[in-house]
Amino acid sequence: MPKPLTDQEKRKQISVRGLAGVENVSDLKTNFNRHLHFTLVKDRNVATKRDYYFALANTVRDHLVGRWIRTQQHYYEKxxxxxxxxxxxxxSITIFFFLLLVNLSTIYLHQLGLDMEELQDIEEDxxxxxxxxxxxxxxxxxxxxxxxxxxxxxxxxxxxxxxNQKIVNGWQVEEADDWLRYGNPWxxxxxxxxxxxxxxxxxxxxxxxxxxxxxxxxxxxxxxxxxxxxxxxxxxxxxxxxxxxxxxxxxxxxxxxxxxxxxxxxxxxxxxxxxxxxxxxxxxxxxxxxxxxxxxxxxxxxxxxxxxxxxxxxxxxxxxxxxxxxxxxxxxxxxxxxxxxxxxxxxxxxxxxxxxxxxxxxxxxxxxxxxxxxxxxxxxxxxxxxxxxxxxxxxxxxxxxxxxxxxxxxxxxxxxxxxxxxxxxxxxxxxxxxxxxxxxxxxxxxxxxxxxxxxxxxxxxxxxxxxxxxxxxxxxxxxxxGITPRRWLVMCNPGLAEVIAERIGDDYIRDLDQLKKLLEFVDDDSLICDIAKIKQENKLKFSAYLEEQYKVKINPNSMFDVQVKRIHEYKRQLLNCLHIITLYNRIKKEPNKDWTPRTIMIGGKAAPGYHTAKLIIRLITAIGEIVNNDPVVGDRLKVIFLENYKVTLAERIIPASDLSEQISTAGTEASGTGNMKFMLNGALTIGTMDGANVEMAEEAGEENLFIFGMRVEDVEAMDKSGYDAMEYYNRIPELKQAMDQIAGGFFSPDQHDLFKDIVNMLLHHDRFKVFADYEAYIKCQDKVSALYRNPKEWTKKVIYNIASCGKFSSDRTISQYAREIWGMEPSLEKIPAPDDPRQ
Structure with missing residues (x-):
């Protein structure tokens, strides 16, 4: 029997039902049992959870096939x-995404005796x-x-x-992703x-x-x-x-x-x-x-x-x-x-x-x-x-x-x-x-x-x-x-999707520009309260997941400060590391001060042959080992490296995040799309004026993001005049202290020179100028900490950000490609449904 529904799951079901309606689901149970019996050759006595997943996947696929054939016929005719x-x-094809798209309600899964969470764990990216x-x-x-x-x-x-990325003794270890071993029902x-x-x-x-x-x-x-x-x-x-x-x-x-x-x-x-x-x-x-x-x-x-x-x-x-x-x-x-x-x-x-x-x-x-x-x-x-x-x-x-x-x-x-x-x-x-x-x-x-x-x-x-x-x-x-709001809001954050729909209706799912209507409610205490409540629900759920996976007790009231993306020098996970060490040193220096608690999470894969990126992962895990086990620090600062970051993990972490780290050197990140996903899900951005951050700041107002550091023209000027990392190292005491700790083995007591290549790179060969932005980054992070202590003002900025996401829908991007490059015109007209309601 499935577990009782949590409040979050009930909200998810109500949300999907409320936004999707219910259509042609009376025979869902019959089709499910038919696939279990005839496709998988199992009955309920011997069927596994994976069998249930495949039976359901085939049932959902049945609802697609008629539409699929009809679409191709339509293209042939027109x-x-x-x-x-x-x-x-x-x-990352998921049953729940397809259910959303084809107008089937997940509330019926519970009636089939299926546990949504367990099915999601079975799905392969x-x-x-x-x-x-x-x-x-x-x-x-x-x-x-x-x-x-x-x-x-x-x-x-x-x-x-x-x-698949495994972290073994703090190091990345690669395992083959045998995603087809059980077959692919789609x-x-x-x-x-x-x-x-x-x-x-x-x-x-x-x-x-x-x-x-x-x-x-x-x-x-x-x-x-x-x-x-x-x-x-x-x-x-x-x-x-x-x-x-x-x-x-x-x-x-x-x-x-x-x-x-x-x-x-x-x-x-x-x-x-x-x-x-x-x-x-x-x-x-x-x-x-x-x-x-x-x-x-x-x-x-x-x-x-x-x-x-x-x-x-x-x-x-x-x-x-x-x-x-x-x-x-x-x-x-x-x-x-x-x-x-x-x-x-x-x-x-x-x-x-x-x-x-x-x-x-x-x-x-x-x-x-x-x-x-x-x-x-x-x-x-x-x-x-x-x-x-x-x-x-x-x-x-x-x-x-x-x-x-x-x-x-x-x-x-x-x-x-x-x-x-x-x-x-x-x-x-x-x-x-x-x-x-x-x-x-x-x-x-x-x-x-x-x-x-x-x-x-x-x-x-x-x-x-x-x-x-x-x-x-x-x-x-x-x-x-742009990003699709269907997956990156309605499916992965149904509670927030429902709160928005209650205020402005659900047409925004097709036309994300309609989120601008939320600006009318930016001072509405009920919306501020509802959005804060949804964020806290998401954080509690993700905290439980982290505790189960990493055996680290998380303070769910702490700021969830997240940087998830591929590990690369230009994305500057090392700048994040220096901030963590600076925070740690400050807490150790003044342990009785009322610090804003943070849980800092970094995730991402390093290319197997990219030595520096793999060493960066090892540094993050080493910092976590020291910080997380220091009783003076307690739950005011925790550091977690999120193992095997992928789409399904992103769908968990992004709705639970408070702060989105988009800190690449100006002029190096082409656009980014993770930045948009965090913004749409109610996280505030700390970032450089790089990639799509520039347009995000324009849309939401620069005052509603935490922008810091060099602009592209500053980087170009520094390239001409020369970047001297040692000047920053000698001038900024907190930076020097952090670098000396990394170089001296404070975070690697068993191997003092473990991070010598990172130290050497940062001091003498850093193409991405980490030290040049260190001071501005630390000051900006101090502003983040101060604002987080004022939940109402923080949430107001969140509303401004969500309301400003319309431009960052992939529907807008594709419409522009279609009209301006391909010579095609998007159409919101429906193709006639197949005659057979099961199709």
């Missing part, structure tokens, strides 16, 4: 322009992407379906997703649409045209997952490709005695979709990674052209043979440079296979493709060695060279005699090892280029892509990122 995305996916880029993709897919846009998300069905394999992808071989130039011959073939097997829109009966498709060896793979290379080895070597081909490279904002130039990038775009482009040719055009069913109208019917968005090979691949198809002239093919290619840049960090920009491309994709290297030749011819005419500009703008970087600059390829091969926050887009135009902006200023745009 023949709309279609948006295609080739990108990382970090989906589909961690098929890294950090923000992967989660952004998931938000975009939700918005495209909710806006009624014909869209497909393409990616790789990695057998092992982003690694996907449907489509072997009938399998496509061949070619590698290696050689190029022949014949009178009949160019031929790529003697290639090794890998098959791309698609798996489709439904992506439902918010109560509009739209169900779009995410198609993930899995690599399969053809039946004759390598057999021709072996005699009879080598047959067994030939079959075993099929793994070499299938390794392409085996595991995700777990690097965020860091380029790793391995052949397998390039194979993965080409594999997904080659399979996807074949799929796109197959759909295009077989579409119903106008009122007459025809097979399109003229690809000149492709840009009118297809938009391909290149999210970062990972799918950059789509440009030479599309050119290869148009020129070599479809036999179009180069000029015609190039016109089609550039009008079809658009490029989104997601980072300005040089180490993150992809540059593939030409010798690797020559071996793996020889025809594509020829095409890139030809693209570059024509591109440089144009630049030379515009800027005669400017050889330095030609060198800077070339797709080919000369040097010890010749490389292809994939960002340059994307810019040249696309009709639109955008950054993901206004400040980021301005930096691209002023620095990274300045030469290209001067040549084609009209090509450059901005599309500030």
């Amino acid at each position: 023949d709309p322009k279609v948006s295609k995305h080739s990108l990382e996916m970090y989906m 589909a961690g098929l992407g890294n950090g923000g880029l992967g989660r952004l993709a998931a938000c975009f897919l939700d918005s495209m379906a909710s806006l009624g846009l014909a869209a497909y998300g393409y990616g790789i069905r990695y057998e092992f997703g982003i690694f 996907e449907k394999a489509r072997p009938e649409y399998m496509r061949p992808v070619h590698f290696y071989g050689r190029v022949e130039h014949t009178p009949e045209g160019v031929k790529w011959v003697d290639t090794q073939v890998v098959l791309a097997l698609p798996y489709d997952t439904p992506i439902p829109g918010y109560r509009n009966n739209v169900v779009n498709t995410m198609r993930l490709w899995s690599a399969k060896a053809p039946c004759d793979f390598n057999l021709k290379d072996f005699n009879v005695g080598g047959y067994i080895q030939a079959v075993l070597d099929r793994n070499l081909a299938e390794n392409i979709s085996r595991v995700l490279y777990p690097n965020d904002n860091f380029f790793e130039g391995k052949e397998l990674r390039l194979k993965q990038e080409y594999f997904v775009v080659a399979a996807t482009l074949q799929d796109i052209i197959r759909r295009f040719k077989s579409s119903k055009f106008g009122s007459t069913e025809v097979v399109r043979v003229d690809l000149s109208t492709l840009p009118e019917k297809v938009a391909i968005q290149l999210n970062d440079t990972h799918p950059a090979m789509a440009i030479p691949e599309l050119m290869r198809i148009l020129v070599d296979t479809e036999h179009l002239t180069w000029e015609k093919a190039w016109d089609i290619c550039t009008r079809t493709c658009a490029y989104t840049n997601h980072t300005v960090l040089p180490e993150a920009l992809e540059r593939w060695p030409t010798d690797l491309l020559q071996n793996l994709l020889p025809r594509h290297l020829e095409i890139i060279y030809e693209i570059n030749r024509r591109h440089l011819e144009r630049i030379a005419k515009l800027y005669p005699g400017d050889d330095d500009r030609l060198r800077r703008m070339s797709l080919v970087e000369e040097g010890h090892q010749k490389k292809i600059n994939m960002a340059h390829l994307c810019i040249v091969g696309s009709h639109a280029v955008n950054g993901v926050a206004r400040i980021h887009s301005d930096i691209l135009k002023a620095t990274l892509f300045k030469d290209f902006y001067e040549v084609d200023p009209d090509k450059f745009q901005n599309k500030t990122n």
Whole structure:
């Protein structure tokens, strides 16, 4: 029997019911038992909790299938322009999200004897992407379906997703994420649409045209997952490709005695979709990674052209043979440079296979493709060695060279005699090892280029892509990122969603700008009380979770100060560490002072090969070991490293957070989306003027955020004049004390020089200028502590922030992409529901 409902769970049920209504649920129990019996071959006597989860998942899927088929029929009949995305996916598909979207109430789960909390613990994150880029993709897919846009998300069905992080003796240890070990109830394999992808071989130039011959073939097997829109009966498709060896793979290379080895070597081909490279904002130039990038775009482009040719055009069913109208019917968005090979691949198809002239093919290619840049960090920009491309994709290297030749011819005419500009703008970087600059390829091969926050887009135009902006200023745009309010408010924080709906109605779920109506209630004591109460409920629940997971007693009345994101020097978890140590030293110095209690939580994964990031994790855990066990400090300061930070943990921690740490060096974070999630869920932001923080401060008023530190122009000026970390170290006593404690082994008594690399980096090689912002950060944190002691004024600022979140809906972002880049118009019209109510 399930446990009795807690107040939080009751509120969640009432919220979902109140916002969703109840529709077509009378046969839910029958369908659930049918799947338990016939799909899983179990009865209630032997069924496990996981069986219940799969039975329920299949029941929910039943409600999607009819809508899914009807949506695809609708697209076939209407023949709309279609948006295609080739990108990382970090989906975290959950039953409860689908229940919300398709209008089924979770209150019926309790009547089935199902415990919502237990089912949520069973669900696996589909961690098929890294950090923000992967989660952004998931938000975009939700918005495209909710806006009624014909869209497909393409990616790789990695057998092992982003690694699971374990903390062992304070260190990160990676474990494989075997997310498919129990199966995936949401996907449907489509072997009938399998496509061949070619590698290696050689190029022949014949009178009949160019031929790529003697290639090794890998098959791309698609798996489709439904992506439902918010109560509009739209169900779009995410198609993930899995690599399969053809039946004759390598057999021709072996005699009879080598047959067994030939079959075993099929793994070499299938390794392409085996595991995700777990690097965020860091380029790793391995052949397998390039194979993965080409594999997904080659399979996807074949799929796109197959759909295009077989579409119903106008009122007459025809097979399109003229690809000149492709840009009118297809938009391909290149999210970062990972799918950059789509440009030479599309050119290869148009020129070599479809036999179009180069000029015609190039016109089609550039009008079809658009490029989104997601980072300005040089180490993150992809540059593939030409010798690797020559071996793996020889025809594509020829095409890139030809693209570059024509591109440089144009630049030379515009800027005669400017050889330095030609060198800077070339797709080919000369040097010890010749490389292809994939960002340059994307810019040249696309009709639109955008950054993901206004400040980021301005930096691209002023620095990274300045030469290209001067040549084609009209090509450059901005599309500030957003998040889906369905998942990041209604599902993960139903209590807050209900409190908002009680004041302004629930239309804000589709139109987040309506949150501005909350400004009428900013001085309303009942709303202030309700929002504070919801936050406290969330904190109590998360405190219980932390105590169970980490065996640390948490003061739920303390400020929950949270920094969760990938561990990277530019995100400056080290600045947070210095603040923790400073607070600790202050409490030790004046133990009888009335300090504002804080629970500081830091979470995130470090790329397995990123030594400094892993050492930062070890420093955080070491600081926690000292602070948490100091009886003088007690519950006034606790430090917790949140193990294995992922989407499902984010859904717990973000609604419970009071303070959101967004403290990257100005000019380094392209946008951020975690900052938006915290803001929408009632946390106040302490941050630099970086990424989307700038626009958040504009929307909510800078006085309602805690902004500190250098601006982009200050950082640029310091780069020119020189950054001297020792000057700050010698001048600021609290900073010196903290650094001396780290260097002297105070936090590592068993190994005094454990953190010598961090100390050396901060003092002598810190690209991200931690010390330069230390003083401003500490003073700003003092303001945070002071305001937290005034709950009413704190909550008023929270209301201002929530009311100002409208701009940061992914619905707005996608509407702008659709209108300003893809030439598509969002629609809020519903697709007619299927005739069968169970569908």
